[in-house]
Amino acid sequence: MKSTDSLRGSERPERFWDRDQPQRCVGIEVLRRGSVGNRSLSDAIRDLYIYTLMDRVAKLEDQVNRRSVIVPIQALEPATLTLTQPILSVVQEEDGVFVASFFDANINASGESQLDAVEMLKDIIVSTFRLLTKREAVLGEGPQQQLAVLRQFVRA
Amino acid sequence: MGGNPLTQQVAVAALKKLDAQDETEAGDAHPTYAIYHDNTLIARTGLRRSSKRDILVPHIKRDLRVNIQFVLDLARCPKDKEDWLRALGVISADNEEP
Numbered sequence: 001m002k003s004t005d006s007l008r009g010s011e012r013p014e015r016f017w018d019r020d021q022p023q024r025c026v027g028i029e030v031l032r033r034g035s036v037g038n039r040s041l042s043d044a045i046r047d048l049y050i051y052t053l054m055d056r057v058a059k060l061e062d063q064v065n066r067r068s069v070i071v072p073i074q075a076l077e078p079a080t081l082t083l084t085q086p087i088l089s090v091v092q093e094e095d096g097v098f099v100a101s102f103f104d105a106n107i108n109a110s111g112e113s114q115l116d117a118v119e120m121l122k123d124i125i126v127s128t129f130r131l132l133t134k135r136e137a138v139l140g141e142g143p144q145q146q147l148a149v150l151r152q153f154v155r156a
Numbered sequence: 157m158g159g160n161p162l163t164q165q166v167a168v169a170a171l172k173k174l175d176a177q178d179e180t181e182a183g184d185a186h187p188t189y190a191i192y193h194d195n196t197l198i199a200r201t202g203l204r205r206s207s208k209r210d211i212l213v214p215h216i217k218r219d220l221r222v223n224i225q226f227v228l229d230l231a232r233c234p235k236d237k238e239d240w241l242r243a244l245g246v247i248s249a250d251n252e253e254p
Contacts, residue, residue: 094212094214095212095214096212097211097212097214099214099215099218100215101215101218106218106219106221107219108215108216108218108219109186109202109215110204110212110213110214110215111204112211120185120186120202120204123184123185123186123202124186124188124202127180127181127184127186127188127202128188128200128202130181131179131188131190131200132197132200135190135197138192138195138196138197139196139197140193140196140197140198140199140246142198142199142221142244143197143198143199143200
């Protein structure tokens with residue numbers, strides 16, 4: 001890929017593709033006029049592809065840096081509660097501790113390690129299911145939704 | 157600890173401000189708390205079983221459906237249960253049921 005620096009001139013934009021300033025992009029001009037300087041439409045498409053890949057890599061790097069992992073929960077204890085389908089918990093680091101979340105039911109737990117957080121989440125899912133079932137007659141809107149989601153995954 | 161101030165001590169203070177009831181059952185691995193308003197269960201949360209007051213429990217903000225600052229304000233006095241109920245839309249700005 002030719003350096004975008006080579007495009008700089010008195011009437012040329014600074015970047016070939018720039019998400020933040022699309023009006024200044026050579027790429028847009030190429031699409032509009034067929035070419036700009038030595039930049040052809042194929043250059044524009046190739047560079048758009050590369051910038052798209054760079055954007056996706058940046059997002060992946062951000063995810064890795066936040067150490068977010070998905071941990072499937074296959075079983076609960078005690079065995080009197082059965083999972084009808086696996087629960088996908090998301091574990092994220094927050095300032096040195098880990099938070100495991102069952103997002104659909106808004107049930108969350110913290111732990112010193114990913115394992116601690118997931119183990120606590122499993123316990124909290126059980127205690128939450130019991131509590132919401134026991135108090136079903138007096139559930140507010142949020143807990144009603146939690147119980148509805150839990151019942152899609154948990155059977156007593 | 158970084159910038160995360162949501163310790164067990166802060167969480168307990170915030171839950172106390174919300175008049176949370178201990179709903180832990182025998183055999184539960186972690187204490188469970190429930191918050192009621194007009195005999196309706198509004199939210200529940202669980203804490204870590206530990207004697208250390210400075211362990212971090214950042215998950216509580218998600219359980220209470222507010223941000224870190226709101227939990228801190230509950231624990232350190234500027235906000236109270238009515239503020240929390242308003243933030244969740246359980247009561248309206250003039251304290252009437254929506």
